[in-house]
Structures are given as structure tokens and as C-alpha cells.
Amino acid sequence: MNQKKIRNLAIIAHVDHGKTTLVDGMLKQSGVFHDRQVVEDRVMDRHDLERERGITIMAKNTAIFYQGYKFNIVDTPGHSDFGGEVERIVQMVDGVLLLVDAFEGPMPQTRFVLRKALAAGLAPIVVINKIDRPHARPIEVLDEILDLFIELGADDAQLDFPVIYTNARAGKASLDPDVPGISLEPLFDMIIRQIPAPSGDAGDPLQVGITMIDYDPYVGRQAIGRVRNGSISARQEVIVANPKSVGKRQRATGLYVFNGLSKVAVDRVETGDIVVVAGLDGFNVGDTICDPENPSPITFVSIDEPTVAISIQVNKSPFAGRAGTYLTSRKLAERLWREVESDVSLRVAATDSPDTFLVSGRGELHLSILLETMRREGYEFEVSRPQVIEREIEGQRCEPLEELLIEVPEEYVGLVMERLGPRKSDLVNMTHRGDGIAHLEFLIPTRGLFGFRSEFLTDTKGLGIMHHVFHDYAPHRGEINPRQRGSLVAFESGETTSYGLENAQERGELFVGPGLPVYRGMIVGENSRPGDLYINVCKKKHLTNIRSSTSDIAIKLTPPRQMSLEQCLEFIADDELVEVTPDAIRMRKAQPVT
Numbered sequence: 146m147n148q149k150k151i152r153n154l155a156i157i158a159h160v161d162h163g164k165t166t167l168v169d170g171m172l173k174q175s176g177v178f179h180d181r182q183v184v185e186d187r188v189m190d191r192h193d194l195e196r197e198r199g200i201t202i203m204a205k206n207t208a209i210f211y212q213g214y215k216f217n218i219v220d221t222p223g224h225s226d227f228g229g230e231v232e233r234i235v236q237m238v239d240g241v242l243l244l245v246d247a248f249e250g251p252m253p254q255t256r257f258v259l260r261k262a263l264a265a266g267l268a269p270i271v272v273i274n275k276i277d278r279p280h281a282r283p284i285e286v287l288d289e290i291l292d293l294f295i296e297l298g299a300d301d302a303q304l305d306f307p308v309i310y311t312n313a314r315a316g317k318a319s320l321d322p323d324v325p326g327i328s329l330e331p332l333f334d335m336i337i338r339q340i341p342a343p344s345g346d347a348g349d350p351l352q353v354g355i356t357m358i359d360y361d362p363y364v365g366r367q368a369i370g371r372v373r374n375g376s377i378s379a380r381q382e383v384i385v386a387n388p389k390s391v392g393k394r395q396r397a398t399g400l401y402v403f404n405g406l407s408k409v410a411v412d413r414v415e416t417g418d419i420v421v422v423a424g425l426d427g428f429n430v431g432d433t434i435c436d437p438e439n440p441s442p443i444t445f446v447s448i449d450e451p452t453v454a455i456s457i458q459v460n461k462s463p464f465a466g467r468a469g470t471y472l473t474s475r476k477l478a479e480r481l482w483r484e485v486e487s488d489v490s491l492r493v494a495a496t497d498s499p500d501t502f503l504v505s506g507r508g509e510l511h512l513s514i515l516l517e518t519m520r521r522e523g524y525e526f527e528v529s530r531p532q533v534i535e536r537e538i539e540g541q542r543c544e545p546l547e548e549l550l551i552e553v554p555e556e557y558v559g560l561v562m563e564r565l566g567p568r569k570s571d572l573v574n575m576t577h578r579g580d581g582i583a584h585l586e587f588l589i590p591t592r593g594l595f596g597f598r599s600e601f602l603t604d605t606k607g608l609g610i611m612h613h614v615f616h617d618y619a620p621h622r623g624e625i626n627p628r629q630r631g632s633l634v635a636f637e638s639g640e641t642t643s644y645g646l647e648n649a650q651e652r653g654e655l656f657v658g659p660g661l662p663v664y665r666g667m668i669v670g671e672n673s674r675p676g677d678l679y680i681n682v683c684k685k686k687h688l689t690n691i692r693s694s695t696s697d698i699a700i701k702l703t704p705p706r707q708m709s710l711e712q713c714l715e716f717i718a719d720d721e722l723v724e725v726t727p728d729a730i731r732m733r734k735a736q737p738v739t
Contacts, residue, residue, distance in 0.1 A: 146415060146417075148342060148343060149342045151215050152239070152336055154240045155218070155237075155241050156242045157241050157262060158258065159245075159249075159252035160224045162246045163274040163275060163313040164220055168220050171218065175210060204219055204221045205219070206218070206220075207405060208404055212333075212337075217403065219234050219238060229507065231261055232489070235265040235446055236354055237356045237370065239341050239343055241269050242272050243255070243269050244274050244313075245271065245272070245273055245274065245286055246274060247310070248275065248286075250282075250285070268341060270336065271290055271306050271308045272308075275313070291304075317329070319331060345416040348375075349374035350435065350436035350438070351374065351383065351434065352436075353370045353373065355428055355434065356369065356371070358430060358486060364399060364423040365424075367421050367423045368432075369420070370422075371418070372414055377414050377434070378400070379399060381396065383396070383425070383436070387432045388444065392428075395426060397423070398423055398424025399423035400420060402420060403419060403421075430487065431445035451491070451492050453505065453511075454503055454506075454532050455503075457477065458498070458526065458527050459472065459477065460526055462667075462731070464731070469525025471522075472525050476524070478495075481504060491505070491515070492504070492505040493505075509714055525727065527723065530718065531714055535621070544591065544620075545591040545616075546615075546616045547615060548587075548588060548613060549587040549588070551584070551611045552583070552611075553609040554581055554583070554609075557608070557609065560604050561585065564604060565597075567625070568590070568625055569589065569590055569622040569623065572586070590622050591615075595715055598611065628718060630671050630673065630675060631675055631676040632678075632718070632734075633652060633668065633669050633670035633671065634666060634668055634678070634680070635680070636682075637681060638663065638665050640662050641660060641669075642686075643700045645685070647702060648680075649682050653672040654671045655682075655705045656668070656670050656706055656708055657669045666734045671706075708732075709730075710725070720734060722734075
């Protein structure tokens with residue numbers, strides 16, 4: 146492929162602003178699918194967890210052709226917990242499409258992804274999406290975007306960004322917000338004009354920077370990266386190098402390029418294109434595939450450090466080994482270290498105990514996705530309460546702060562501020578847009594957010610929206626006690642009964658229903674008061690010969706609260722653990738109950 150006919154670009158935005166939907170439209174209108182082919186929505190979100198949750202978790206590649214040009218497109222996650230996926234692909238592309246919702250405007254993650262793109266010197270195209278939304282305000286949003294560019298220190302060339310208005314779901318784009326578009330062709334034409342062709346010299350020694358890793362059950366691990374200089378051929382002898390070491394000589398047994406949603410085998414890939422290399426060993430994200438005669442590794446982009454850590458240990462509960470396939474510390478270690486190879490923002494460290502590993506990530510969602518993936522793969526383990534990673538800066542104890550953006554109906558503003566006060570938050574800004582919705586911006590310690598989401602949704606009756614993104618490290622703000630209620634703990638092992646649960650539900654809110662096996666020390670509900678309460682949920686009704694007109698009235702039970710993995714991690718205290726198995730998620734006290 147001619148280097149001048151290639152455009153490498155990433156699509157970046159806040160979560161739910163339409164990145165994956167826009168990629169769907171670009172694929173359909175570029176002829177990847179035939180006219181009568183049935184194509185599901187968000188076709189790029191291929192993993193089960195992505196489709197269930199409606200979010201993009203991992204960055205993914207695709208390629209389309211338009212008027213002789215090849216667009217290599219990277220669809221990135223919008224959630225701040227997966228910011229490492231955005232950081233590592235900036236070396237793969239030359240420009241970005243910055244999507245912003247025409248109603249919501251720039252959000253916390255918009256600031257994060259734009260900061261990374263501007264720092265890498267990428268050419269931006271601003272795409273104001275969802276212009277068909279009620280109360281859309283594209284002109285005001287454009288002014289907010291310009292303010293954001295100036296605030297982030299964009300240079301003159303970046304400030305002169307082009308703008309296009311789209312309805313990604315309908316597959317339409319226009320240069321004027323008042324003139325409805327017909328197709329996405331204006332966007333394609335703008336990409337050709339505004340995104341520069343990839344740099345690099347075809348005559349220089351080979352350099353392929355590895356930015357992603359894929360796995361194929363037939364050919365094994367595959368390295369994905371951009372050919373920075375030179376060219377690479379199938380069966381060519383190469384080495385894998387990084388600034389610290391140079392590997393052995395080996396051969397690339399297969400080369401592939403992206404075409405639509407598939408990979409196409411090729412014999413040669415030239416400078417500027419994105420290539421998938423199979424058959425190599427001993428490579429990781431950040432390494433460089435080089436010419437053996439002249440190895441010159443590329444310096445990999447720096448990745449922000451994790452802010453939250455959990456301990457993962459072998460399951461030692463009374464129900465251990467009932468459902469899982471992989472139970473031992475050796476299997477846990479192998480799986481965690483394998484994850485580190487592909488996730489650049491994850492850290493794994495051994496501890497004093499051979500059965501426990503310290504896993505650090507960007508946030509609770511980042512870590513819970515890993516735990517849920519391992520659970521579905523057949524692993525069984527226990528997890529501690531998340532802890533923030535503190536640092537000592539200039540001799541002062543510091544902790545991570547988050548930018549928290551909340552949108553709630555105006556009648557709930559006082560309640561939300563009351564809840565956030567004890568969590569050591571600072572109100573930075575509050576605005577009203579005339580639609581009865583208040584926009585609140587806070588700075589809050591990361592640990593102050595633990596357990597807040599469920600409380601927030603309950604207080605606002607599900608009408609509130611919250612987003613948060615890492616801000617910076619700041620001096621420690623003192624003790625926070627976000628949990629005001631204790632746990633209801635099973636007093637004995639057995640099977641829950643309706644009779645026992647009827648008495649227990651008067652003490653708080655239950656997490657279990659009748660007929661479920663429980664063990665002594667297992668958390669079965671939330672106490673209505675501070676402190677833990679041990680209750681007997683397995684208690685049976687004694688049978689007697691005495692009958693009365695009221696003794697056999699049907700027992701009425703309140704439906705139990707269904708706890709997800711994230712909710713369990715938010716709920717537990719320091720002396721409690723989450724037991725994760727393929728068929729159940731339970732909580733228990735860390736120390737056996739005497």
C-alpha cells in the first residue's frame with residue numbers, strides 16, 4: 146500500500162458519546178458489508194462483557210477503504226478506568242477523531258483523552274455527535290471544546306481544528322449543524338484532508354512498535370503495531386528489542402493486515418501501515434521488532450501509574466473447590482502474569498504470603514472486569530477491599546484525587562452535597578442549564594468514592610448520573626468512614642429457610658433468598674445499624690401437634706438485593722472478603738467466626 150494513501154487514526158471520547166456506533170456507520174458505508182447482510186449494533190464490541198455492559202473495554206483495530214485510501218481505525222474505550230488502552234495507541238496513529246455529545250459537551254474523560262492526544266502531537270478532528278438529540282446545543286458545545294483546547298495548552302495548529310457534525314446512528318455527517326447530512330462522505334473527505342499520511346522512511350532499518358497483543362488459537366500470540374521505518378516480509382528474520390535488552394533472532398511466520406473486521410494474510414507490509422505479526426516469542430507491549438543487523442528500539446510512551454489495589458488470594462472458604470477449575474496459587478499467578486503482558490496499566494506483585502497477590506489498576510471497574518473475566522474462565526479466588534495507592538511527595542503523605550461530575554435533578558442537589566461532605570469532597574463548580582438538571586463538579590479522594598455509586602443511585606431514585614476521572618495526587622485528607630451500617634452474618638452453616646429469613650429481614654436488607662446454602666461467617670445482608678449482627682437464617686420452624694387458624698399463614702419475604710461483583714467490592718469492610726467462583730459471588734468475614 147502506498148504510504149501516502151494511508152491514514153492512521155483513533156476515535157476517542159467520553160463513555161457513551163458514540164465512538165463504536167460511528168465505527169459501525171463507517172464500516173457499513175465503506176462497503177465492508179453487502180447490502181442484505183444483517184449487522185448487529187456495536188459490531189466492534191465483540192467480547193461478552195462489552196456487549197452485556199454496553200461499553201468498550203479493549204482498544205480494537207479495523208480498516209476501511211475509500212476512494213483508494215486506506216483508513217486504519219482504532220476504536221478506544223471511553224471509561225477512565227481503561228485509559229491505558231488510549232495511552233498506548235497514540236504511537237500507532239497520526240490523528241484522532243474527538244467525539245463530543247452535542248448535548249452533554251466535554252466530560253471528564255474527554256479532557257483525559259484529549260490531553261494525551263495533544264501531548265503526542267496528533268492532528269485532531271472534532272466530531273460533534275448526536276445532533277439529533279432533544280435540546281442539542283452544538284454551537285455552545287463547540288465553544289466549550291475550544292476552551293478545553295486552550296486550557297490543555299494546544300498549539301496554534303491544533304487550535305485550528307476542523308469541525309464536523311454527525312448523527313452516527315443514522316450514518317450522516319454535515320459541515321453545518323443546521324443542514325442535515327446525507328451520508329458520512331463529508332467525514333471521509335475531511336479525514337483525507339486533515340489527518341497526515343504516516344511518517345517514516347522505507348529505506349531505513351525495520352522498526353515495528355508493538356502496541357497491542359492478540360491471541361489466535363491456531364498461531365498463538367500475535368504482535369500488533371505500526372511499521373515506523375523499513376518494511377517487513379513473511380519469513381523474514383527479525384529480533385525483538387527494548388531499551389533494556391535485545392532478544393534472539395527469530396522468524397516472522399505470518400503477516401496480516403486489517404481489512405474490515407478480518408485479518409488478511411499478506412507477504413509484505415510497507416512503512417506506515419499497521420501489521421499483525423505471528424510466530425514470534427518473548428515480546429510484550431512496548432517492545433520493538435527490529436532488523437537483526439541494526440536493532441534500534443523505539444521509546445514507548447509513558448503510562449500513568451495505577452491508583453487502586455486489591456489482594457487476590459486462594460479461596461479458603463468452607464465452599465472452596467465446589468465450582469472452580471483453577472484453584473491453586475500457581476494457576477492464579479500464571480493467569481495474572483499473563484494479563485500483565487497485554488494490559489499495560491495493570492500491575493501484579495507477590496506478597497509475603499505465597500497464596501496472595503497484590504493487583505493494582507486504574508479503578509474499581511478496571512479491576513472488576515479482570516475478576517469477572519477470570520471467574521468466567523473457571524478460576525476461584527477471594528478478593529480484599531480495594532485500597533488506594535498512596536505516595537510520599539516532598540515528604541508529605543499524598544493520595545489520589547478524582548474529578549467527579551454529577552448530573553441530578555435540582556431537588557436532589559442538597560442531598561448529594563450532604564452525602565459527599567463526610568467523604569472529604571470539595572465543590573468546584575455548579576451550573577444549571579434550564580432543563581431542571583444541575584451539573585456539579587467535585588474534587589474528591591478516590592477512597593471517598595468507594596461505595597458511593599449505589600448510595601447515590603438510591604438517593605436520586607435512579608435519576609442521577611455520575612462520572613469520575615483521575616485528577617492528581619494531593620495531601621491526605623484524613624479518615625473517611627463511608628460505610629455507616631454493619632453486616633448481617635450467618636450464625637451457622639446450612640440451607641436458608643423462609644422462616645429464618647422472615648425473622649432476619651427485620652434486622653436489615655438481605656442478600657440471599659430461601660433454599661441457598663450458607664456457611665458460618667458468610668455475609669447474608671446489610672444491618673440497619675452500625676456494627677455486625679450474627680443471625681440464624683437456617684432456623685427451621687418446630688413442628689407440634691397444636692393447630693391454630695393463624696399458624697400456617699404464608700410467610701412474606703422481601704426480595705433480596707442482588708449484588709454484582711462491583712457492588713460487593715464497594716460494600717465489604719477491611720475485615721471482609723469477596724469470594725468469587727464460577728457459579729456464585731459471596732461475601733464473608735476474613736477471620737473465622739468463633
